[in-house]
Amino acid sequence: MSLVLRFAAPRAAAAASQARQRRRFLTWCLAPSLAVLFVITLAPMVYLVVVSFTPLNLTNPATAWRFDQPLLNYRLLLSDERFLNSLWVQAKLSFWTVGLQLAIGVGFALLLNLRSGLLRALRTVFLVPMVLPPIVVAIIWKVLYTPDISPVYWTFKALGLSLPALITDPNWALPAIIAADTWEWFPLTMLMVLAALQTVPEELADAARVDGANSWQTTAHVLLPYIRGTLMVAGLFRLIDSIKAFPLIYLLTDGGPGSVTEVTNYYAFEQAFNFSYLGFSSAITVVLVAATLLLSWVVVHMTGWGAAE
Amino acid sequence: MEARGRLTRRSLLAGLAAALPAPAVLGQDKAKSKYAGTTIRGAAFSLPFHQYLQNYFPEFEAATGIKVSFDIQAFPIYNQRMDLELSTGGSSYDVIIVTFIYQNRWIGAGWVTPLDEFTADPNVTPPSWDTADFVRGVEASMRDAKGRTYAYGVEAGAMVLGAARGDLIEKAGLSLPTTMDDLIKVCDAVNGKDGVSAWTADKLHHWNWPPYLQAMGGRIFKNPPQNLTPMLNTPQAAKSASWYANLITKYGPPGILSFTDDQAMQSQLSGRANMRTNAITWAAPLAKNPNSTVKNTVRYGMVPAGPAGDFPGVACHGFGIPAGSRQKGAAWEFIKWALSKEMLSRLVKEHGYPSVCRRSVIESEPFKEALTLNGQDVAALYLKVLDQLGDGAYMRYRTVPVFPQVGDKINRAIEAIATKQMSAADALKQAQQQAVEAIRMGGYKVDP
Numbered sequence: 001m002s003l004v005l006r007f008a009a010p011r012a013a014a015a016a017s018q019a020r021q022r023r024r025f026l027t028w029c030l031a032p033s034l035a036v037l038f039v040i041t042l043a044p045m046v047y048l049v050v051v052s053f054t055p056l057n058l059t060n061p062a063t064a065w066r067f068d069q070p071l072l073n074y075r076l077l078l079s080d081e082r083f084l085n086s087l088w089v090q091a092k093l094s095f096w097t098v099g100l101q102l103a104i105g106v107g108f109a110l111l112l113n114l115r116s117g118l119l120r121a122l123r124t125v126f127l128v129p130m131v132l133p134p135i136v137v138a139i140i141w142k143v144l145y146t147p148d149i150s151p152v153y154w155t156f157k158a159l160g161l162s163l164p165a166l167i168t169d170p171n172w173a174l175p176a177i178i179a180a181d182t183w184e185w186f187p188l189t190m191l192m193v194l195a196a197l198q199t200v201p202e203e204l205a206d207a208a209r210v211d212g213a214n215s216w217q218t219t220a221h222v223l224l225p226y227i228r229g230t231l232m233v234a235g236l237f238r239l240i241d242s243i244k245a246f247p248l249i250y251l252l253t254d255g256g257p258g259s260v261t262e263v264t265n266y267y268a269f270e271q272a273f274n275f276s277y278l279g280f281s282s283a284i285t286v287v288l289v290a291a292t293l294l295l296s297w298v299v300v301h302m303t304g305w306g307a308a309e
Numbered sequence: 310m311e312a313r314g315r316l317t318r319r320s321l322l323a324g325l326a327a328a329l330p331a332p333a334v335l336g337q338d339k340a341k342s343k344y345a346g347t348t349i350r351g352a353a354f355s356l357p358f359h360q361y362l363q364n365y366f367p368e369f370e371a372a373t374g375i376k377v378s379f380d381i382q383a384f385p386i387y388n389q390r391m392d393l394e395l396s397t398g399g400s401s402y403d404v405i406i407v408t409f410i411y412q413n414r415w416i417g418a419g420w421v422t423p424l425d426e427f428t429a430d431p432n433v434t435p436p437s438w439d440t441a442d443f444v445r446g447v448e449a450s451m452r453d454a455k456g457r458t459y460a461y462g463v464e465a466g467a468m469v470l471g472a473a474r475g476d477l478i479e480k481a482g483l484s485l486p487t488t489m490d491d492l493i494k495v496c497d498a499v500n501g502k503d504g505v506s507a508w509t510a511d512k513l514h515h516w517n518w519p520p521y522l523q524a525m526g527g528r529i530f531k532n533p534p535q536n537l538t539p540m541l542n543t544p545q546a547a548k549s550a551s552w553y554a555n556l557i558t559k560y561g562p563p564g565i566l567s568f569t570d571d572q573a574m575q576s577q578l579s580g581r582a583n584m585r586t587n588a589i590t591w592a593a594p595l596a597k598n599p600n601s602t603v604k605n606t607v608r609y610g611m612v613p614a615g616p617a618g619d620f621p622g623v624a625c626h627g628f629g630i631p632a633g634s635r636q637k638g639a640a641w642e643f644i645k646w647a648l649s650k651e652m653l654s655r656l657v658k659e660h661g662y663p664s665v666c667r668r669s670v671i672e673s674e675p676f677k678e679a680l681t682l683n684g685q686d687v688a689a690l691y692l693k694v695l696d697q698l699g700d701g702a703y704m705r706y707r708t709v710p711v712f713p714q715v716g717d718k719i720n721r722a723i724e725a726i727a728t729k730q731m732s733a734a735d736a737l738k739q740a741q742q743q744a745v746e747a748i749r750m751g752g753y754k755v756d757p
Contacts, residue, residue, distance in 0.1 A: 058396035059418040059710065060752060076750070082743065147563040148572075148581070168566035170728045254512075257566055258725035258736075273389050275714045276396060277750055 045289070052283040058276035073283035083284060086264040087291075092174060093181075093263055094242040100182045101238050102231065105189025110219065112190070113197045123194075130187040138251035141180040145252065167253050170260045177261055180248050185241070189234040196230035197223065236299060243292050264288050344639040345374025351404035351643070352380045352394075354387035356626070357590060358463050361660040362647055369646050375639045384570070388713075395420035400633040403640035407460040407629040412450045413534065414710040416459045422630040423457040427641040434645060439669075442650070446698035447625040447666045450708040460627025461648050462666030466588030467694035468520060468612050468621040469687070473577040473584070473595050475608030477502050485610035489524060489552065492584075492613045496560040499583060508560035509582035511573040514723035515716035518553045519706065520586065520622050524615025525549040529706040529715065531756065537709055537748055538756040541719070542734075542741040549615075551733035554726040566727060578602065586612045588624060589691055593663040596682035609687050611694070623698045624707070625666065663691065671695070714747035 053070035055063045077083050108126060112119050129137065145167045147153045156163045166176040200223055208218045224231070245263055249255060255262030255270070265288060272281035353359050359381055366377050380402075382390065388408055394401060395415055407421055415421050428434045443462050451460040472478060472485055477499045486492040500507035510517050519529060527545035531538040540546065557565055562582050565573075574591050576582035580602045585592075595607040612621040628648060630640045646652060653670045656662040661679040665671055671692055680688035698704065706712065722740035725731045731739070745755050 055750070055752075057751060058392070059414055063752075076746065080746070081739070145564075146567070146572075148576070153563075165564035165567070168564055168724075168728065170730050253567070256721065256724045257728045258721050258730050260730070270717065273393065274717065275747065275751075276392065280750060 048282050048289075049286055051279055052286045054279045056277075056279035056282070058278060063279065073280045074287075076280065077283055077287065082259055082262065083264070083267060085259050086262050086267040089174065089259070089261060090243065090263040090265075093178060093245060093261075094239055096175075096178045097181045097185070097242045097245075098235055098238045100178065101186045101189050102235055104182065104186040105191075105234065106193050106224075106231070108186070108190045109193035109197055110223075112194055126190060127187045129184045130191075132184070134184070134247035135251070137180065137184045138247050141176075141183075141248070142252055145176055168257050170257050173253050173257060173260045177245075177248055177252060180252070181242070181245060184248075185238060189238060192230055192234045193227060196227035200226050232299075236296060239295065239299065240292060243288065344636075344642060347374075347636055347639040348376040348378065349403040349636050349639050349643055350378050350380070350401060352382070352387065352391060352402045353406040354384040354408070355381050356406075356464055357660075358656070358662065358664070361656050361662055362652075365652065365655070369643065373639075373642055373646075375642060377643060395631055395633075398633040399631070400635050402631055403634040403636040404643055405629055405631055406463065407451065407627045409450065409466075409624040409626050410707055410712050410716065412460070412627075413708040414713070416451070416453055417710055420632050421459045422632050422634065422637060423453075423459055424461070424630070424641070424644075425457050427645075428458070433638075433641065438645060438649065442667045442669050444666055444668050444671070444695050444698075446623065446695060446701040446704075448627075449701035450625060450704070451627045451629075460629035461644060462625050462627045463648065464588075464590060464624075464626045464664040465666045465695060466590055466622075466624040466626070466664060467691050467698075468586055468623065469589050469592050469690050469694065470584060470586050470610040470612055471577065471592035471595050472608045472610070473580060473582065473603040474499070474503070474505050474606050476606040477505060477583060478608070485608055486584075486613050487611065489521060489613050489615045493556070495584075496556070500560050503580075505580060506560060506562040506576070506582040507584060508556055509562060509568070509573050509576045509585045510557050510565060511568045511570045511587075512566060512720070512724075513570070514553075515712075515719040516622060516624070517586065518550065518719065518723060520612050520620045521553050521615065522546055522549040523620035523703060524613070524617055525552070526615075526617040529712075529719075530709065533705040533709045536756065537711060537753050539715060539741055539744040539748065541722070541737045541744060546737050547733040550723060550726055550737055554723060554733065558727045566724060580606075586621075588622070588664070589687070589694075590664045593661070593680070593682065593687070597661055605683060607683050609682065609685050609690055611690065619697075620703050621694045621697065622707075623694060623701070623704055627666075663687070711748045711751045711753060714751065715744045718744045718747070 052073055054066050055069070055072065057063045112123055112126070132140075144150050144152050145165075147163075147165050153163055164172055166172040204222050204226065205218050208222045213221065243263075244265060246265060246269070249261055249263060249266050250269075253261040255266050264284060268281045268284040268288065271277045271284065359379065363379065370376055387406070388411060391402075391405060391408070392411065392415075395405075396418070398420075405421075407415060428438070428440050440458070440461075444465065447462040447465045448458065451462070452458050470485065475485065478485065478495055481495070481498040481502075483491075483495050483498055486495045496507040499505070522528070522545070525545050525548055527543055527549050528540045530536065531540055562576055568576070570587075570591060573582075573585060573587070574594065577585060577595055578598055578601045592609065595601055596604055601607075612619055628644045630637050630644070634640055648667075650667060650669055653662070653665050653667055654673065654675065657665060657670060657673075657679050658675045663680055665676065670676055671688070677686065677688045680686070680691060718740040722731075722736040725736040725739075726733045730736075748755050
């Protein structure tokens with residue numbers, strides 16, 4: 001027994017040393033990648049958080065590293081009605097754009113999944129809004145929403161109907177942005193869902209039909225549950241993108257009329273680039289990033305995405 | 310050696326050419342030897358001035374050897390980019406437009422070069438360039454407390470009333486309104502006649518509204534630049550904002566709240582809207598633009614007065630040199646050339662440029678001829694507005710460092726009132742609170 005121990009102990013020590021060396025070797029191998037990752041992604045985030053604790057104002061360089069009231073920007077945010085309103089506007093915009101894009105995207109994907117030569121040919125046409133530069137999309141909708149030059153308004157006028165100026169009417173400005181954003185991005189969800197639908201085994205739908213399910217039941221109980229993961233990813237992508245909505249708001253409404261379409265990132269942009277309040281703007285951005293991460297986590301956990309089957 | 314001493318026909322011609330400078334570029338020969346081969350980069354927002362001036366760049370380049378390249382952007386884009394560029398001490402640009410509402414901010418932050426070192430040296434700037442010739446009120450906002458000058462006026466955007474369809478007003482038996490009450494009467498009488506809206510405006514309410522606020526006895530700040538306490542929650546402000554919101558929504562074309570400057574001008578040029586108060590730069594094209602359909606019906610007048618008087622807005626943008634520029638000498642040569650009496654006179658004679666800042670040019674016969682629009686002496690109106698400006702006291706609200714922040718609150722308040730989201734009193738109370746917070750955030754004190 002003691003002889004075994006006498007030989008086993010050095011062997012274990014050697015194995016442990018070897019494991020340590022291996023870990024060290026792997027760490028050194030990973031170090032350059034980790035360093036690049038830190039510099040590219042984490043360092044700017046860390047800097048953003050640091051700046052949010054200062055009153056940094058570009059017209060006064062002395063404010064760059066002042067930490068005498070580190071939580072001042074966050075305290076101001078709590079009582080800033082425009083910021084709180086911007087969160088509410090953001091929530092409404094995200095809810096409607098993501099919901100509509102998923103609904104319309106799924107609808108079109110189901111249609112395009114039918115065995116029809118015409119629909120197959122139309123696939124590319126449906127993708128056009130998504131591939132247009134956002135500025136072009138904004139210009140298209142600016143024309144459509146401008147009463148003097150819009151064919152929509154001309155048509156209504158010819159029919160003897162009047163349409164309010166959508167982007168300057170407080171009741172219609174946000175729906176106008178939602179319509180434009182949905183038009184631009186539903187093709188993405190459509191494309192993802194269509195790709196997922198094409199992986200659904202034929203036998204599943206056939207089995208449902210044999211059991212007496214009609215088309216609606218087959219779609220609701222077989223196809224949609226099968227592509228639930230894809231819907232989840234598409235929804236999450238769109239949710240995150242909806243929080244980044246900017247060009248449409250910048251070009252169509254400037255956040256107005258009043259603050260009806262002022263979302264949080266537009267408010268942060270104004271504070272930073274129109275007024276030079278970088279510290280305050282950073283605090284807004286930190287809150288926005290935290291809210292996005294939290295929301296993504298909640299959505300992922302609520303739907304059980306990524307959990308073991 | 311022999312050849313150097315010989316007088317050839319070619320050397321004689323070269324000598325003669327060198328001795329005879331072109332009239333438009335007098336005084337630039339020294340620059341050629343010193344800055345030849347330099348390239349300067351300029352930046353400006355879209356203004357007719359640049360459109361006209363660019364035609365003469367080759368003359369400047371030939372005379373000085375300095376190459377010029379200019380970036381022209383839309384007004385809000387330019388201001389955002391330039392604010393960022395200047396704040397970083399960037400050296401991308403050598404000549405810039407020092408925008409009126411950013412003058413105090415950019416000058417106060419030390420982002421623009423004082424020009425006195427150039428103007429005080431007779432070897433650099435001949436006394437005939439005459440800095441005193443620039444209208445006093447126009448230059449006031451481009452100086453600091455010590456009297457140093459940081460920019461010279463490119464455009465004095467003096468506000469006038471332009472009525473594209475003056476004939477409709479005359480048909481109604483009325484004349485151009487001179488008071489705010491008259492204005493509403495005229496609007497009531499002509500709105501919708503011939504399918505023409507009585508009023509039009511762009512969405513820059515913090516420029517369009519203050520003349521009517523001041524005319525009703527209100528003000529933006531308590532005593533700018535010393536006391537920046539906002540004065541937006543006063544009864545005068547609420548009354549005036551309510552009046553103005555009614556003016557644009559009741560008498561303006563559909564979608565007026567989203568109109569840019571160009572859209573508002575286009576609505577007048579095409580005869581779809583009648584009256585507008587704005588800088589003369591935007592009013593003169595009604596009579597001069599080749600595409601104008603209202604050349605024969607346009608009339609001009611002063612901005613309507615209120616109980617407290619008339620306060621036509623004047624926005625004076627100037628050429629300056631960023632503190633970070635590495636070509637300051639060459640940049641000054643360009644400014645000196647562009648804003649010389651000779652060049653401004655040519656812009657007036659050859660293009661009818663209406664917003665000149667030099668008194669000698671404004672009072673000249675060619676200027677009067679250029680600004681006789683549809684038979685009216687608009688030059689006299691222009692000079693009257695500039696004289697009324699005096700030392701620029703009533704426009705000081707606009708050049709304080711925090712005006713961009715406060716202006717944004719005004720824009721949103723007017724939109725909220727015009728779209729009936731809030732009453733004038735509530736919207737301005739909210740604007741006041743937000744303005745106070747923004748001013749404090751900028752490090753300035755306001756009264757409790």
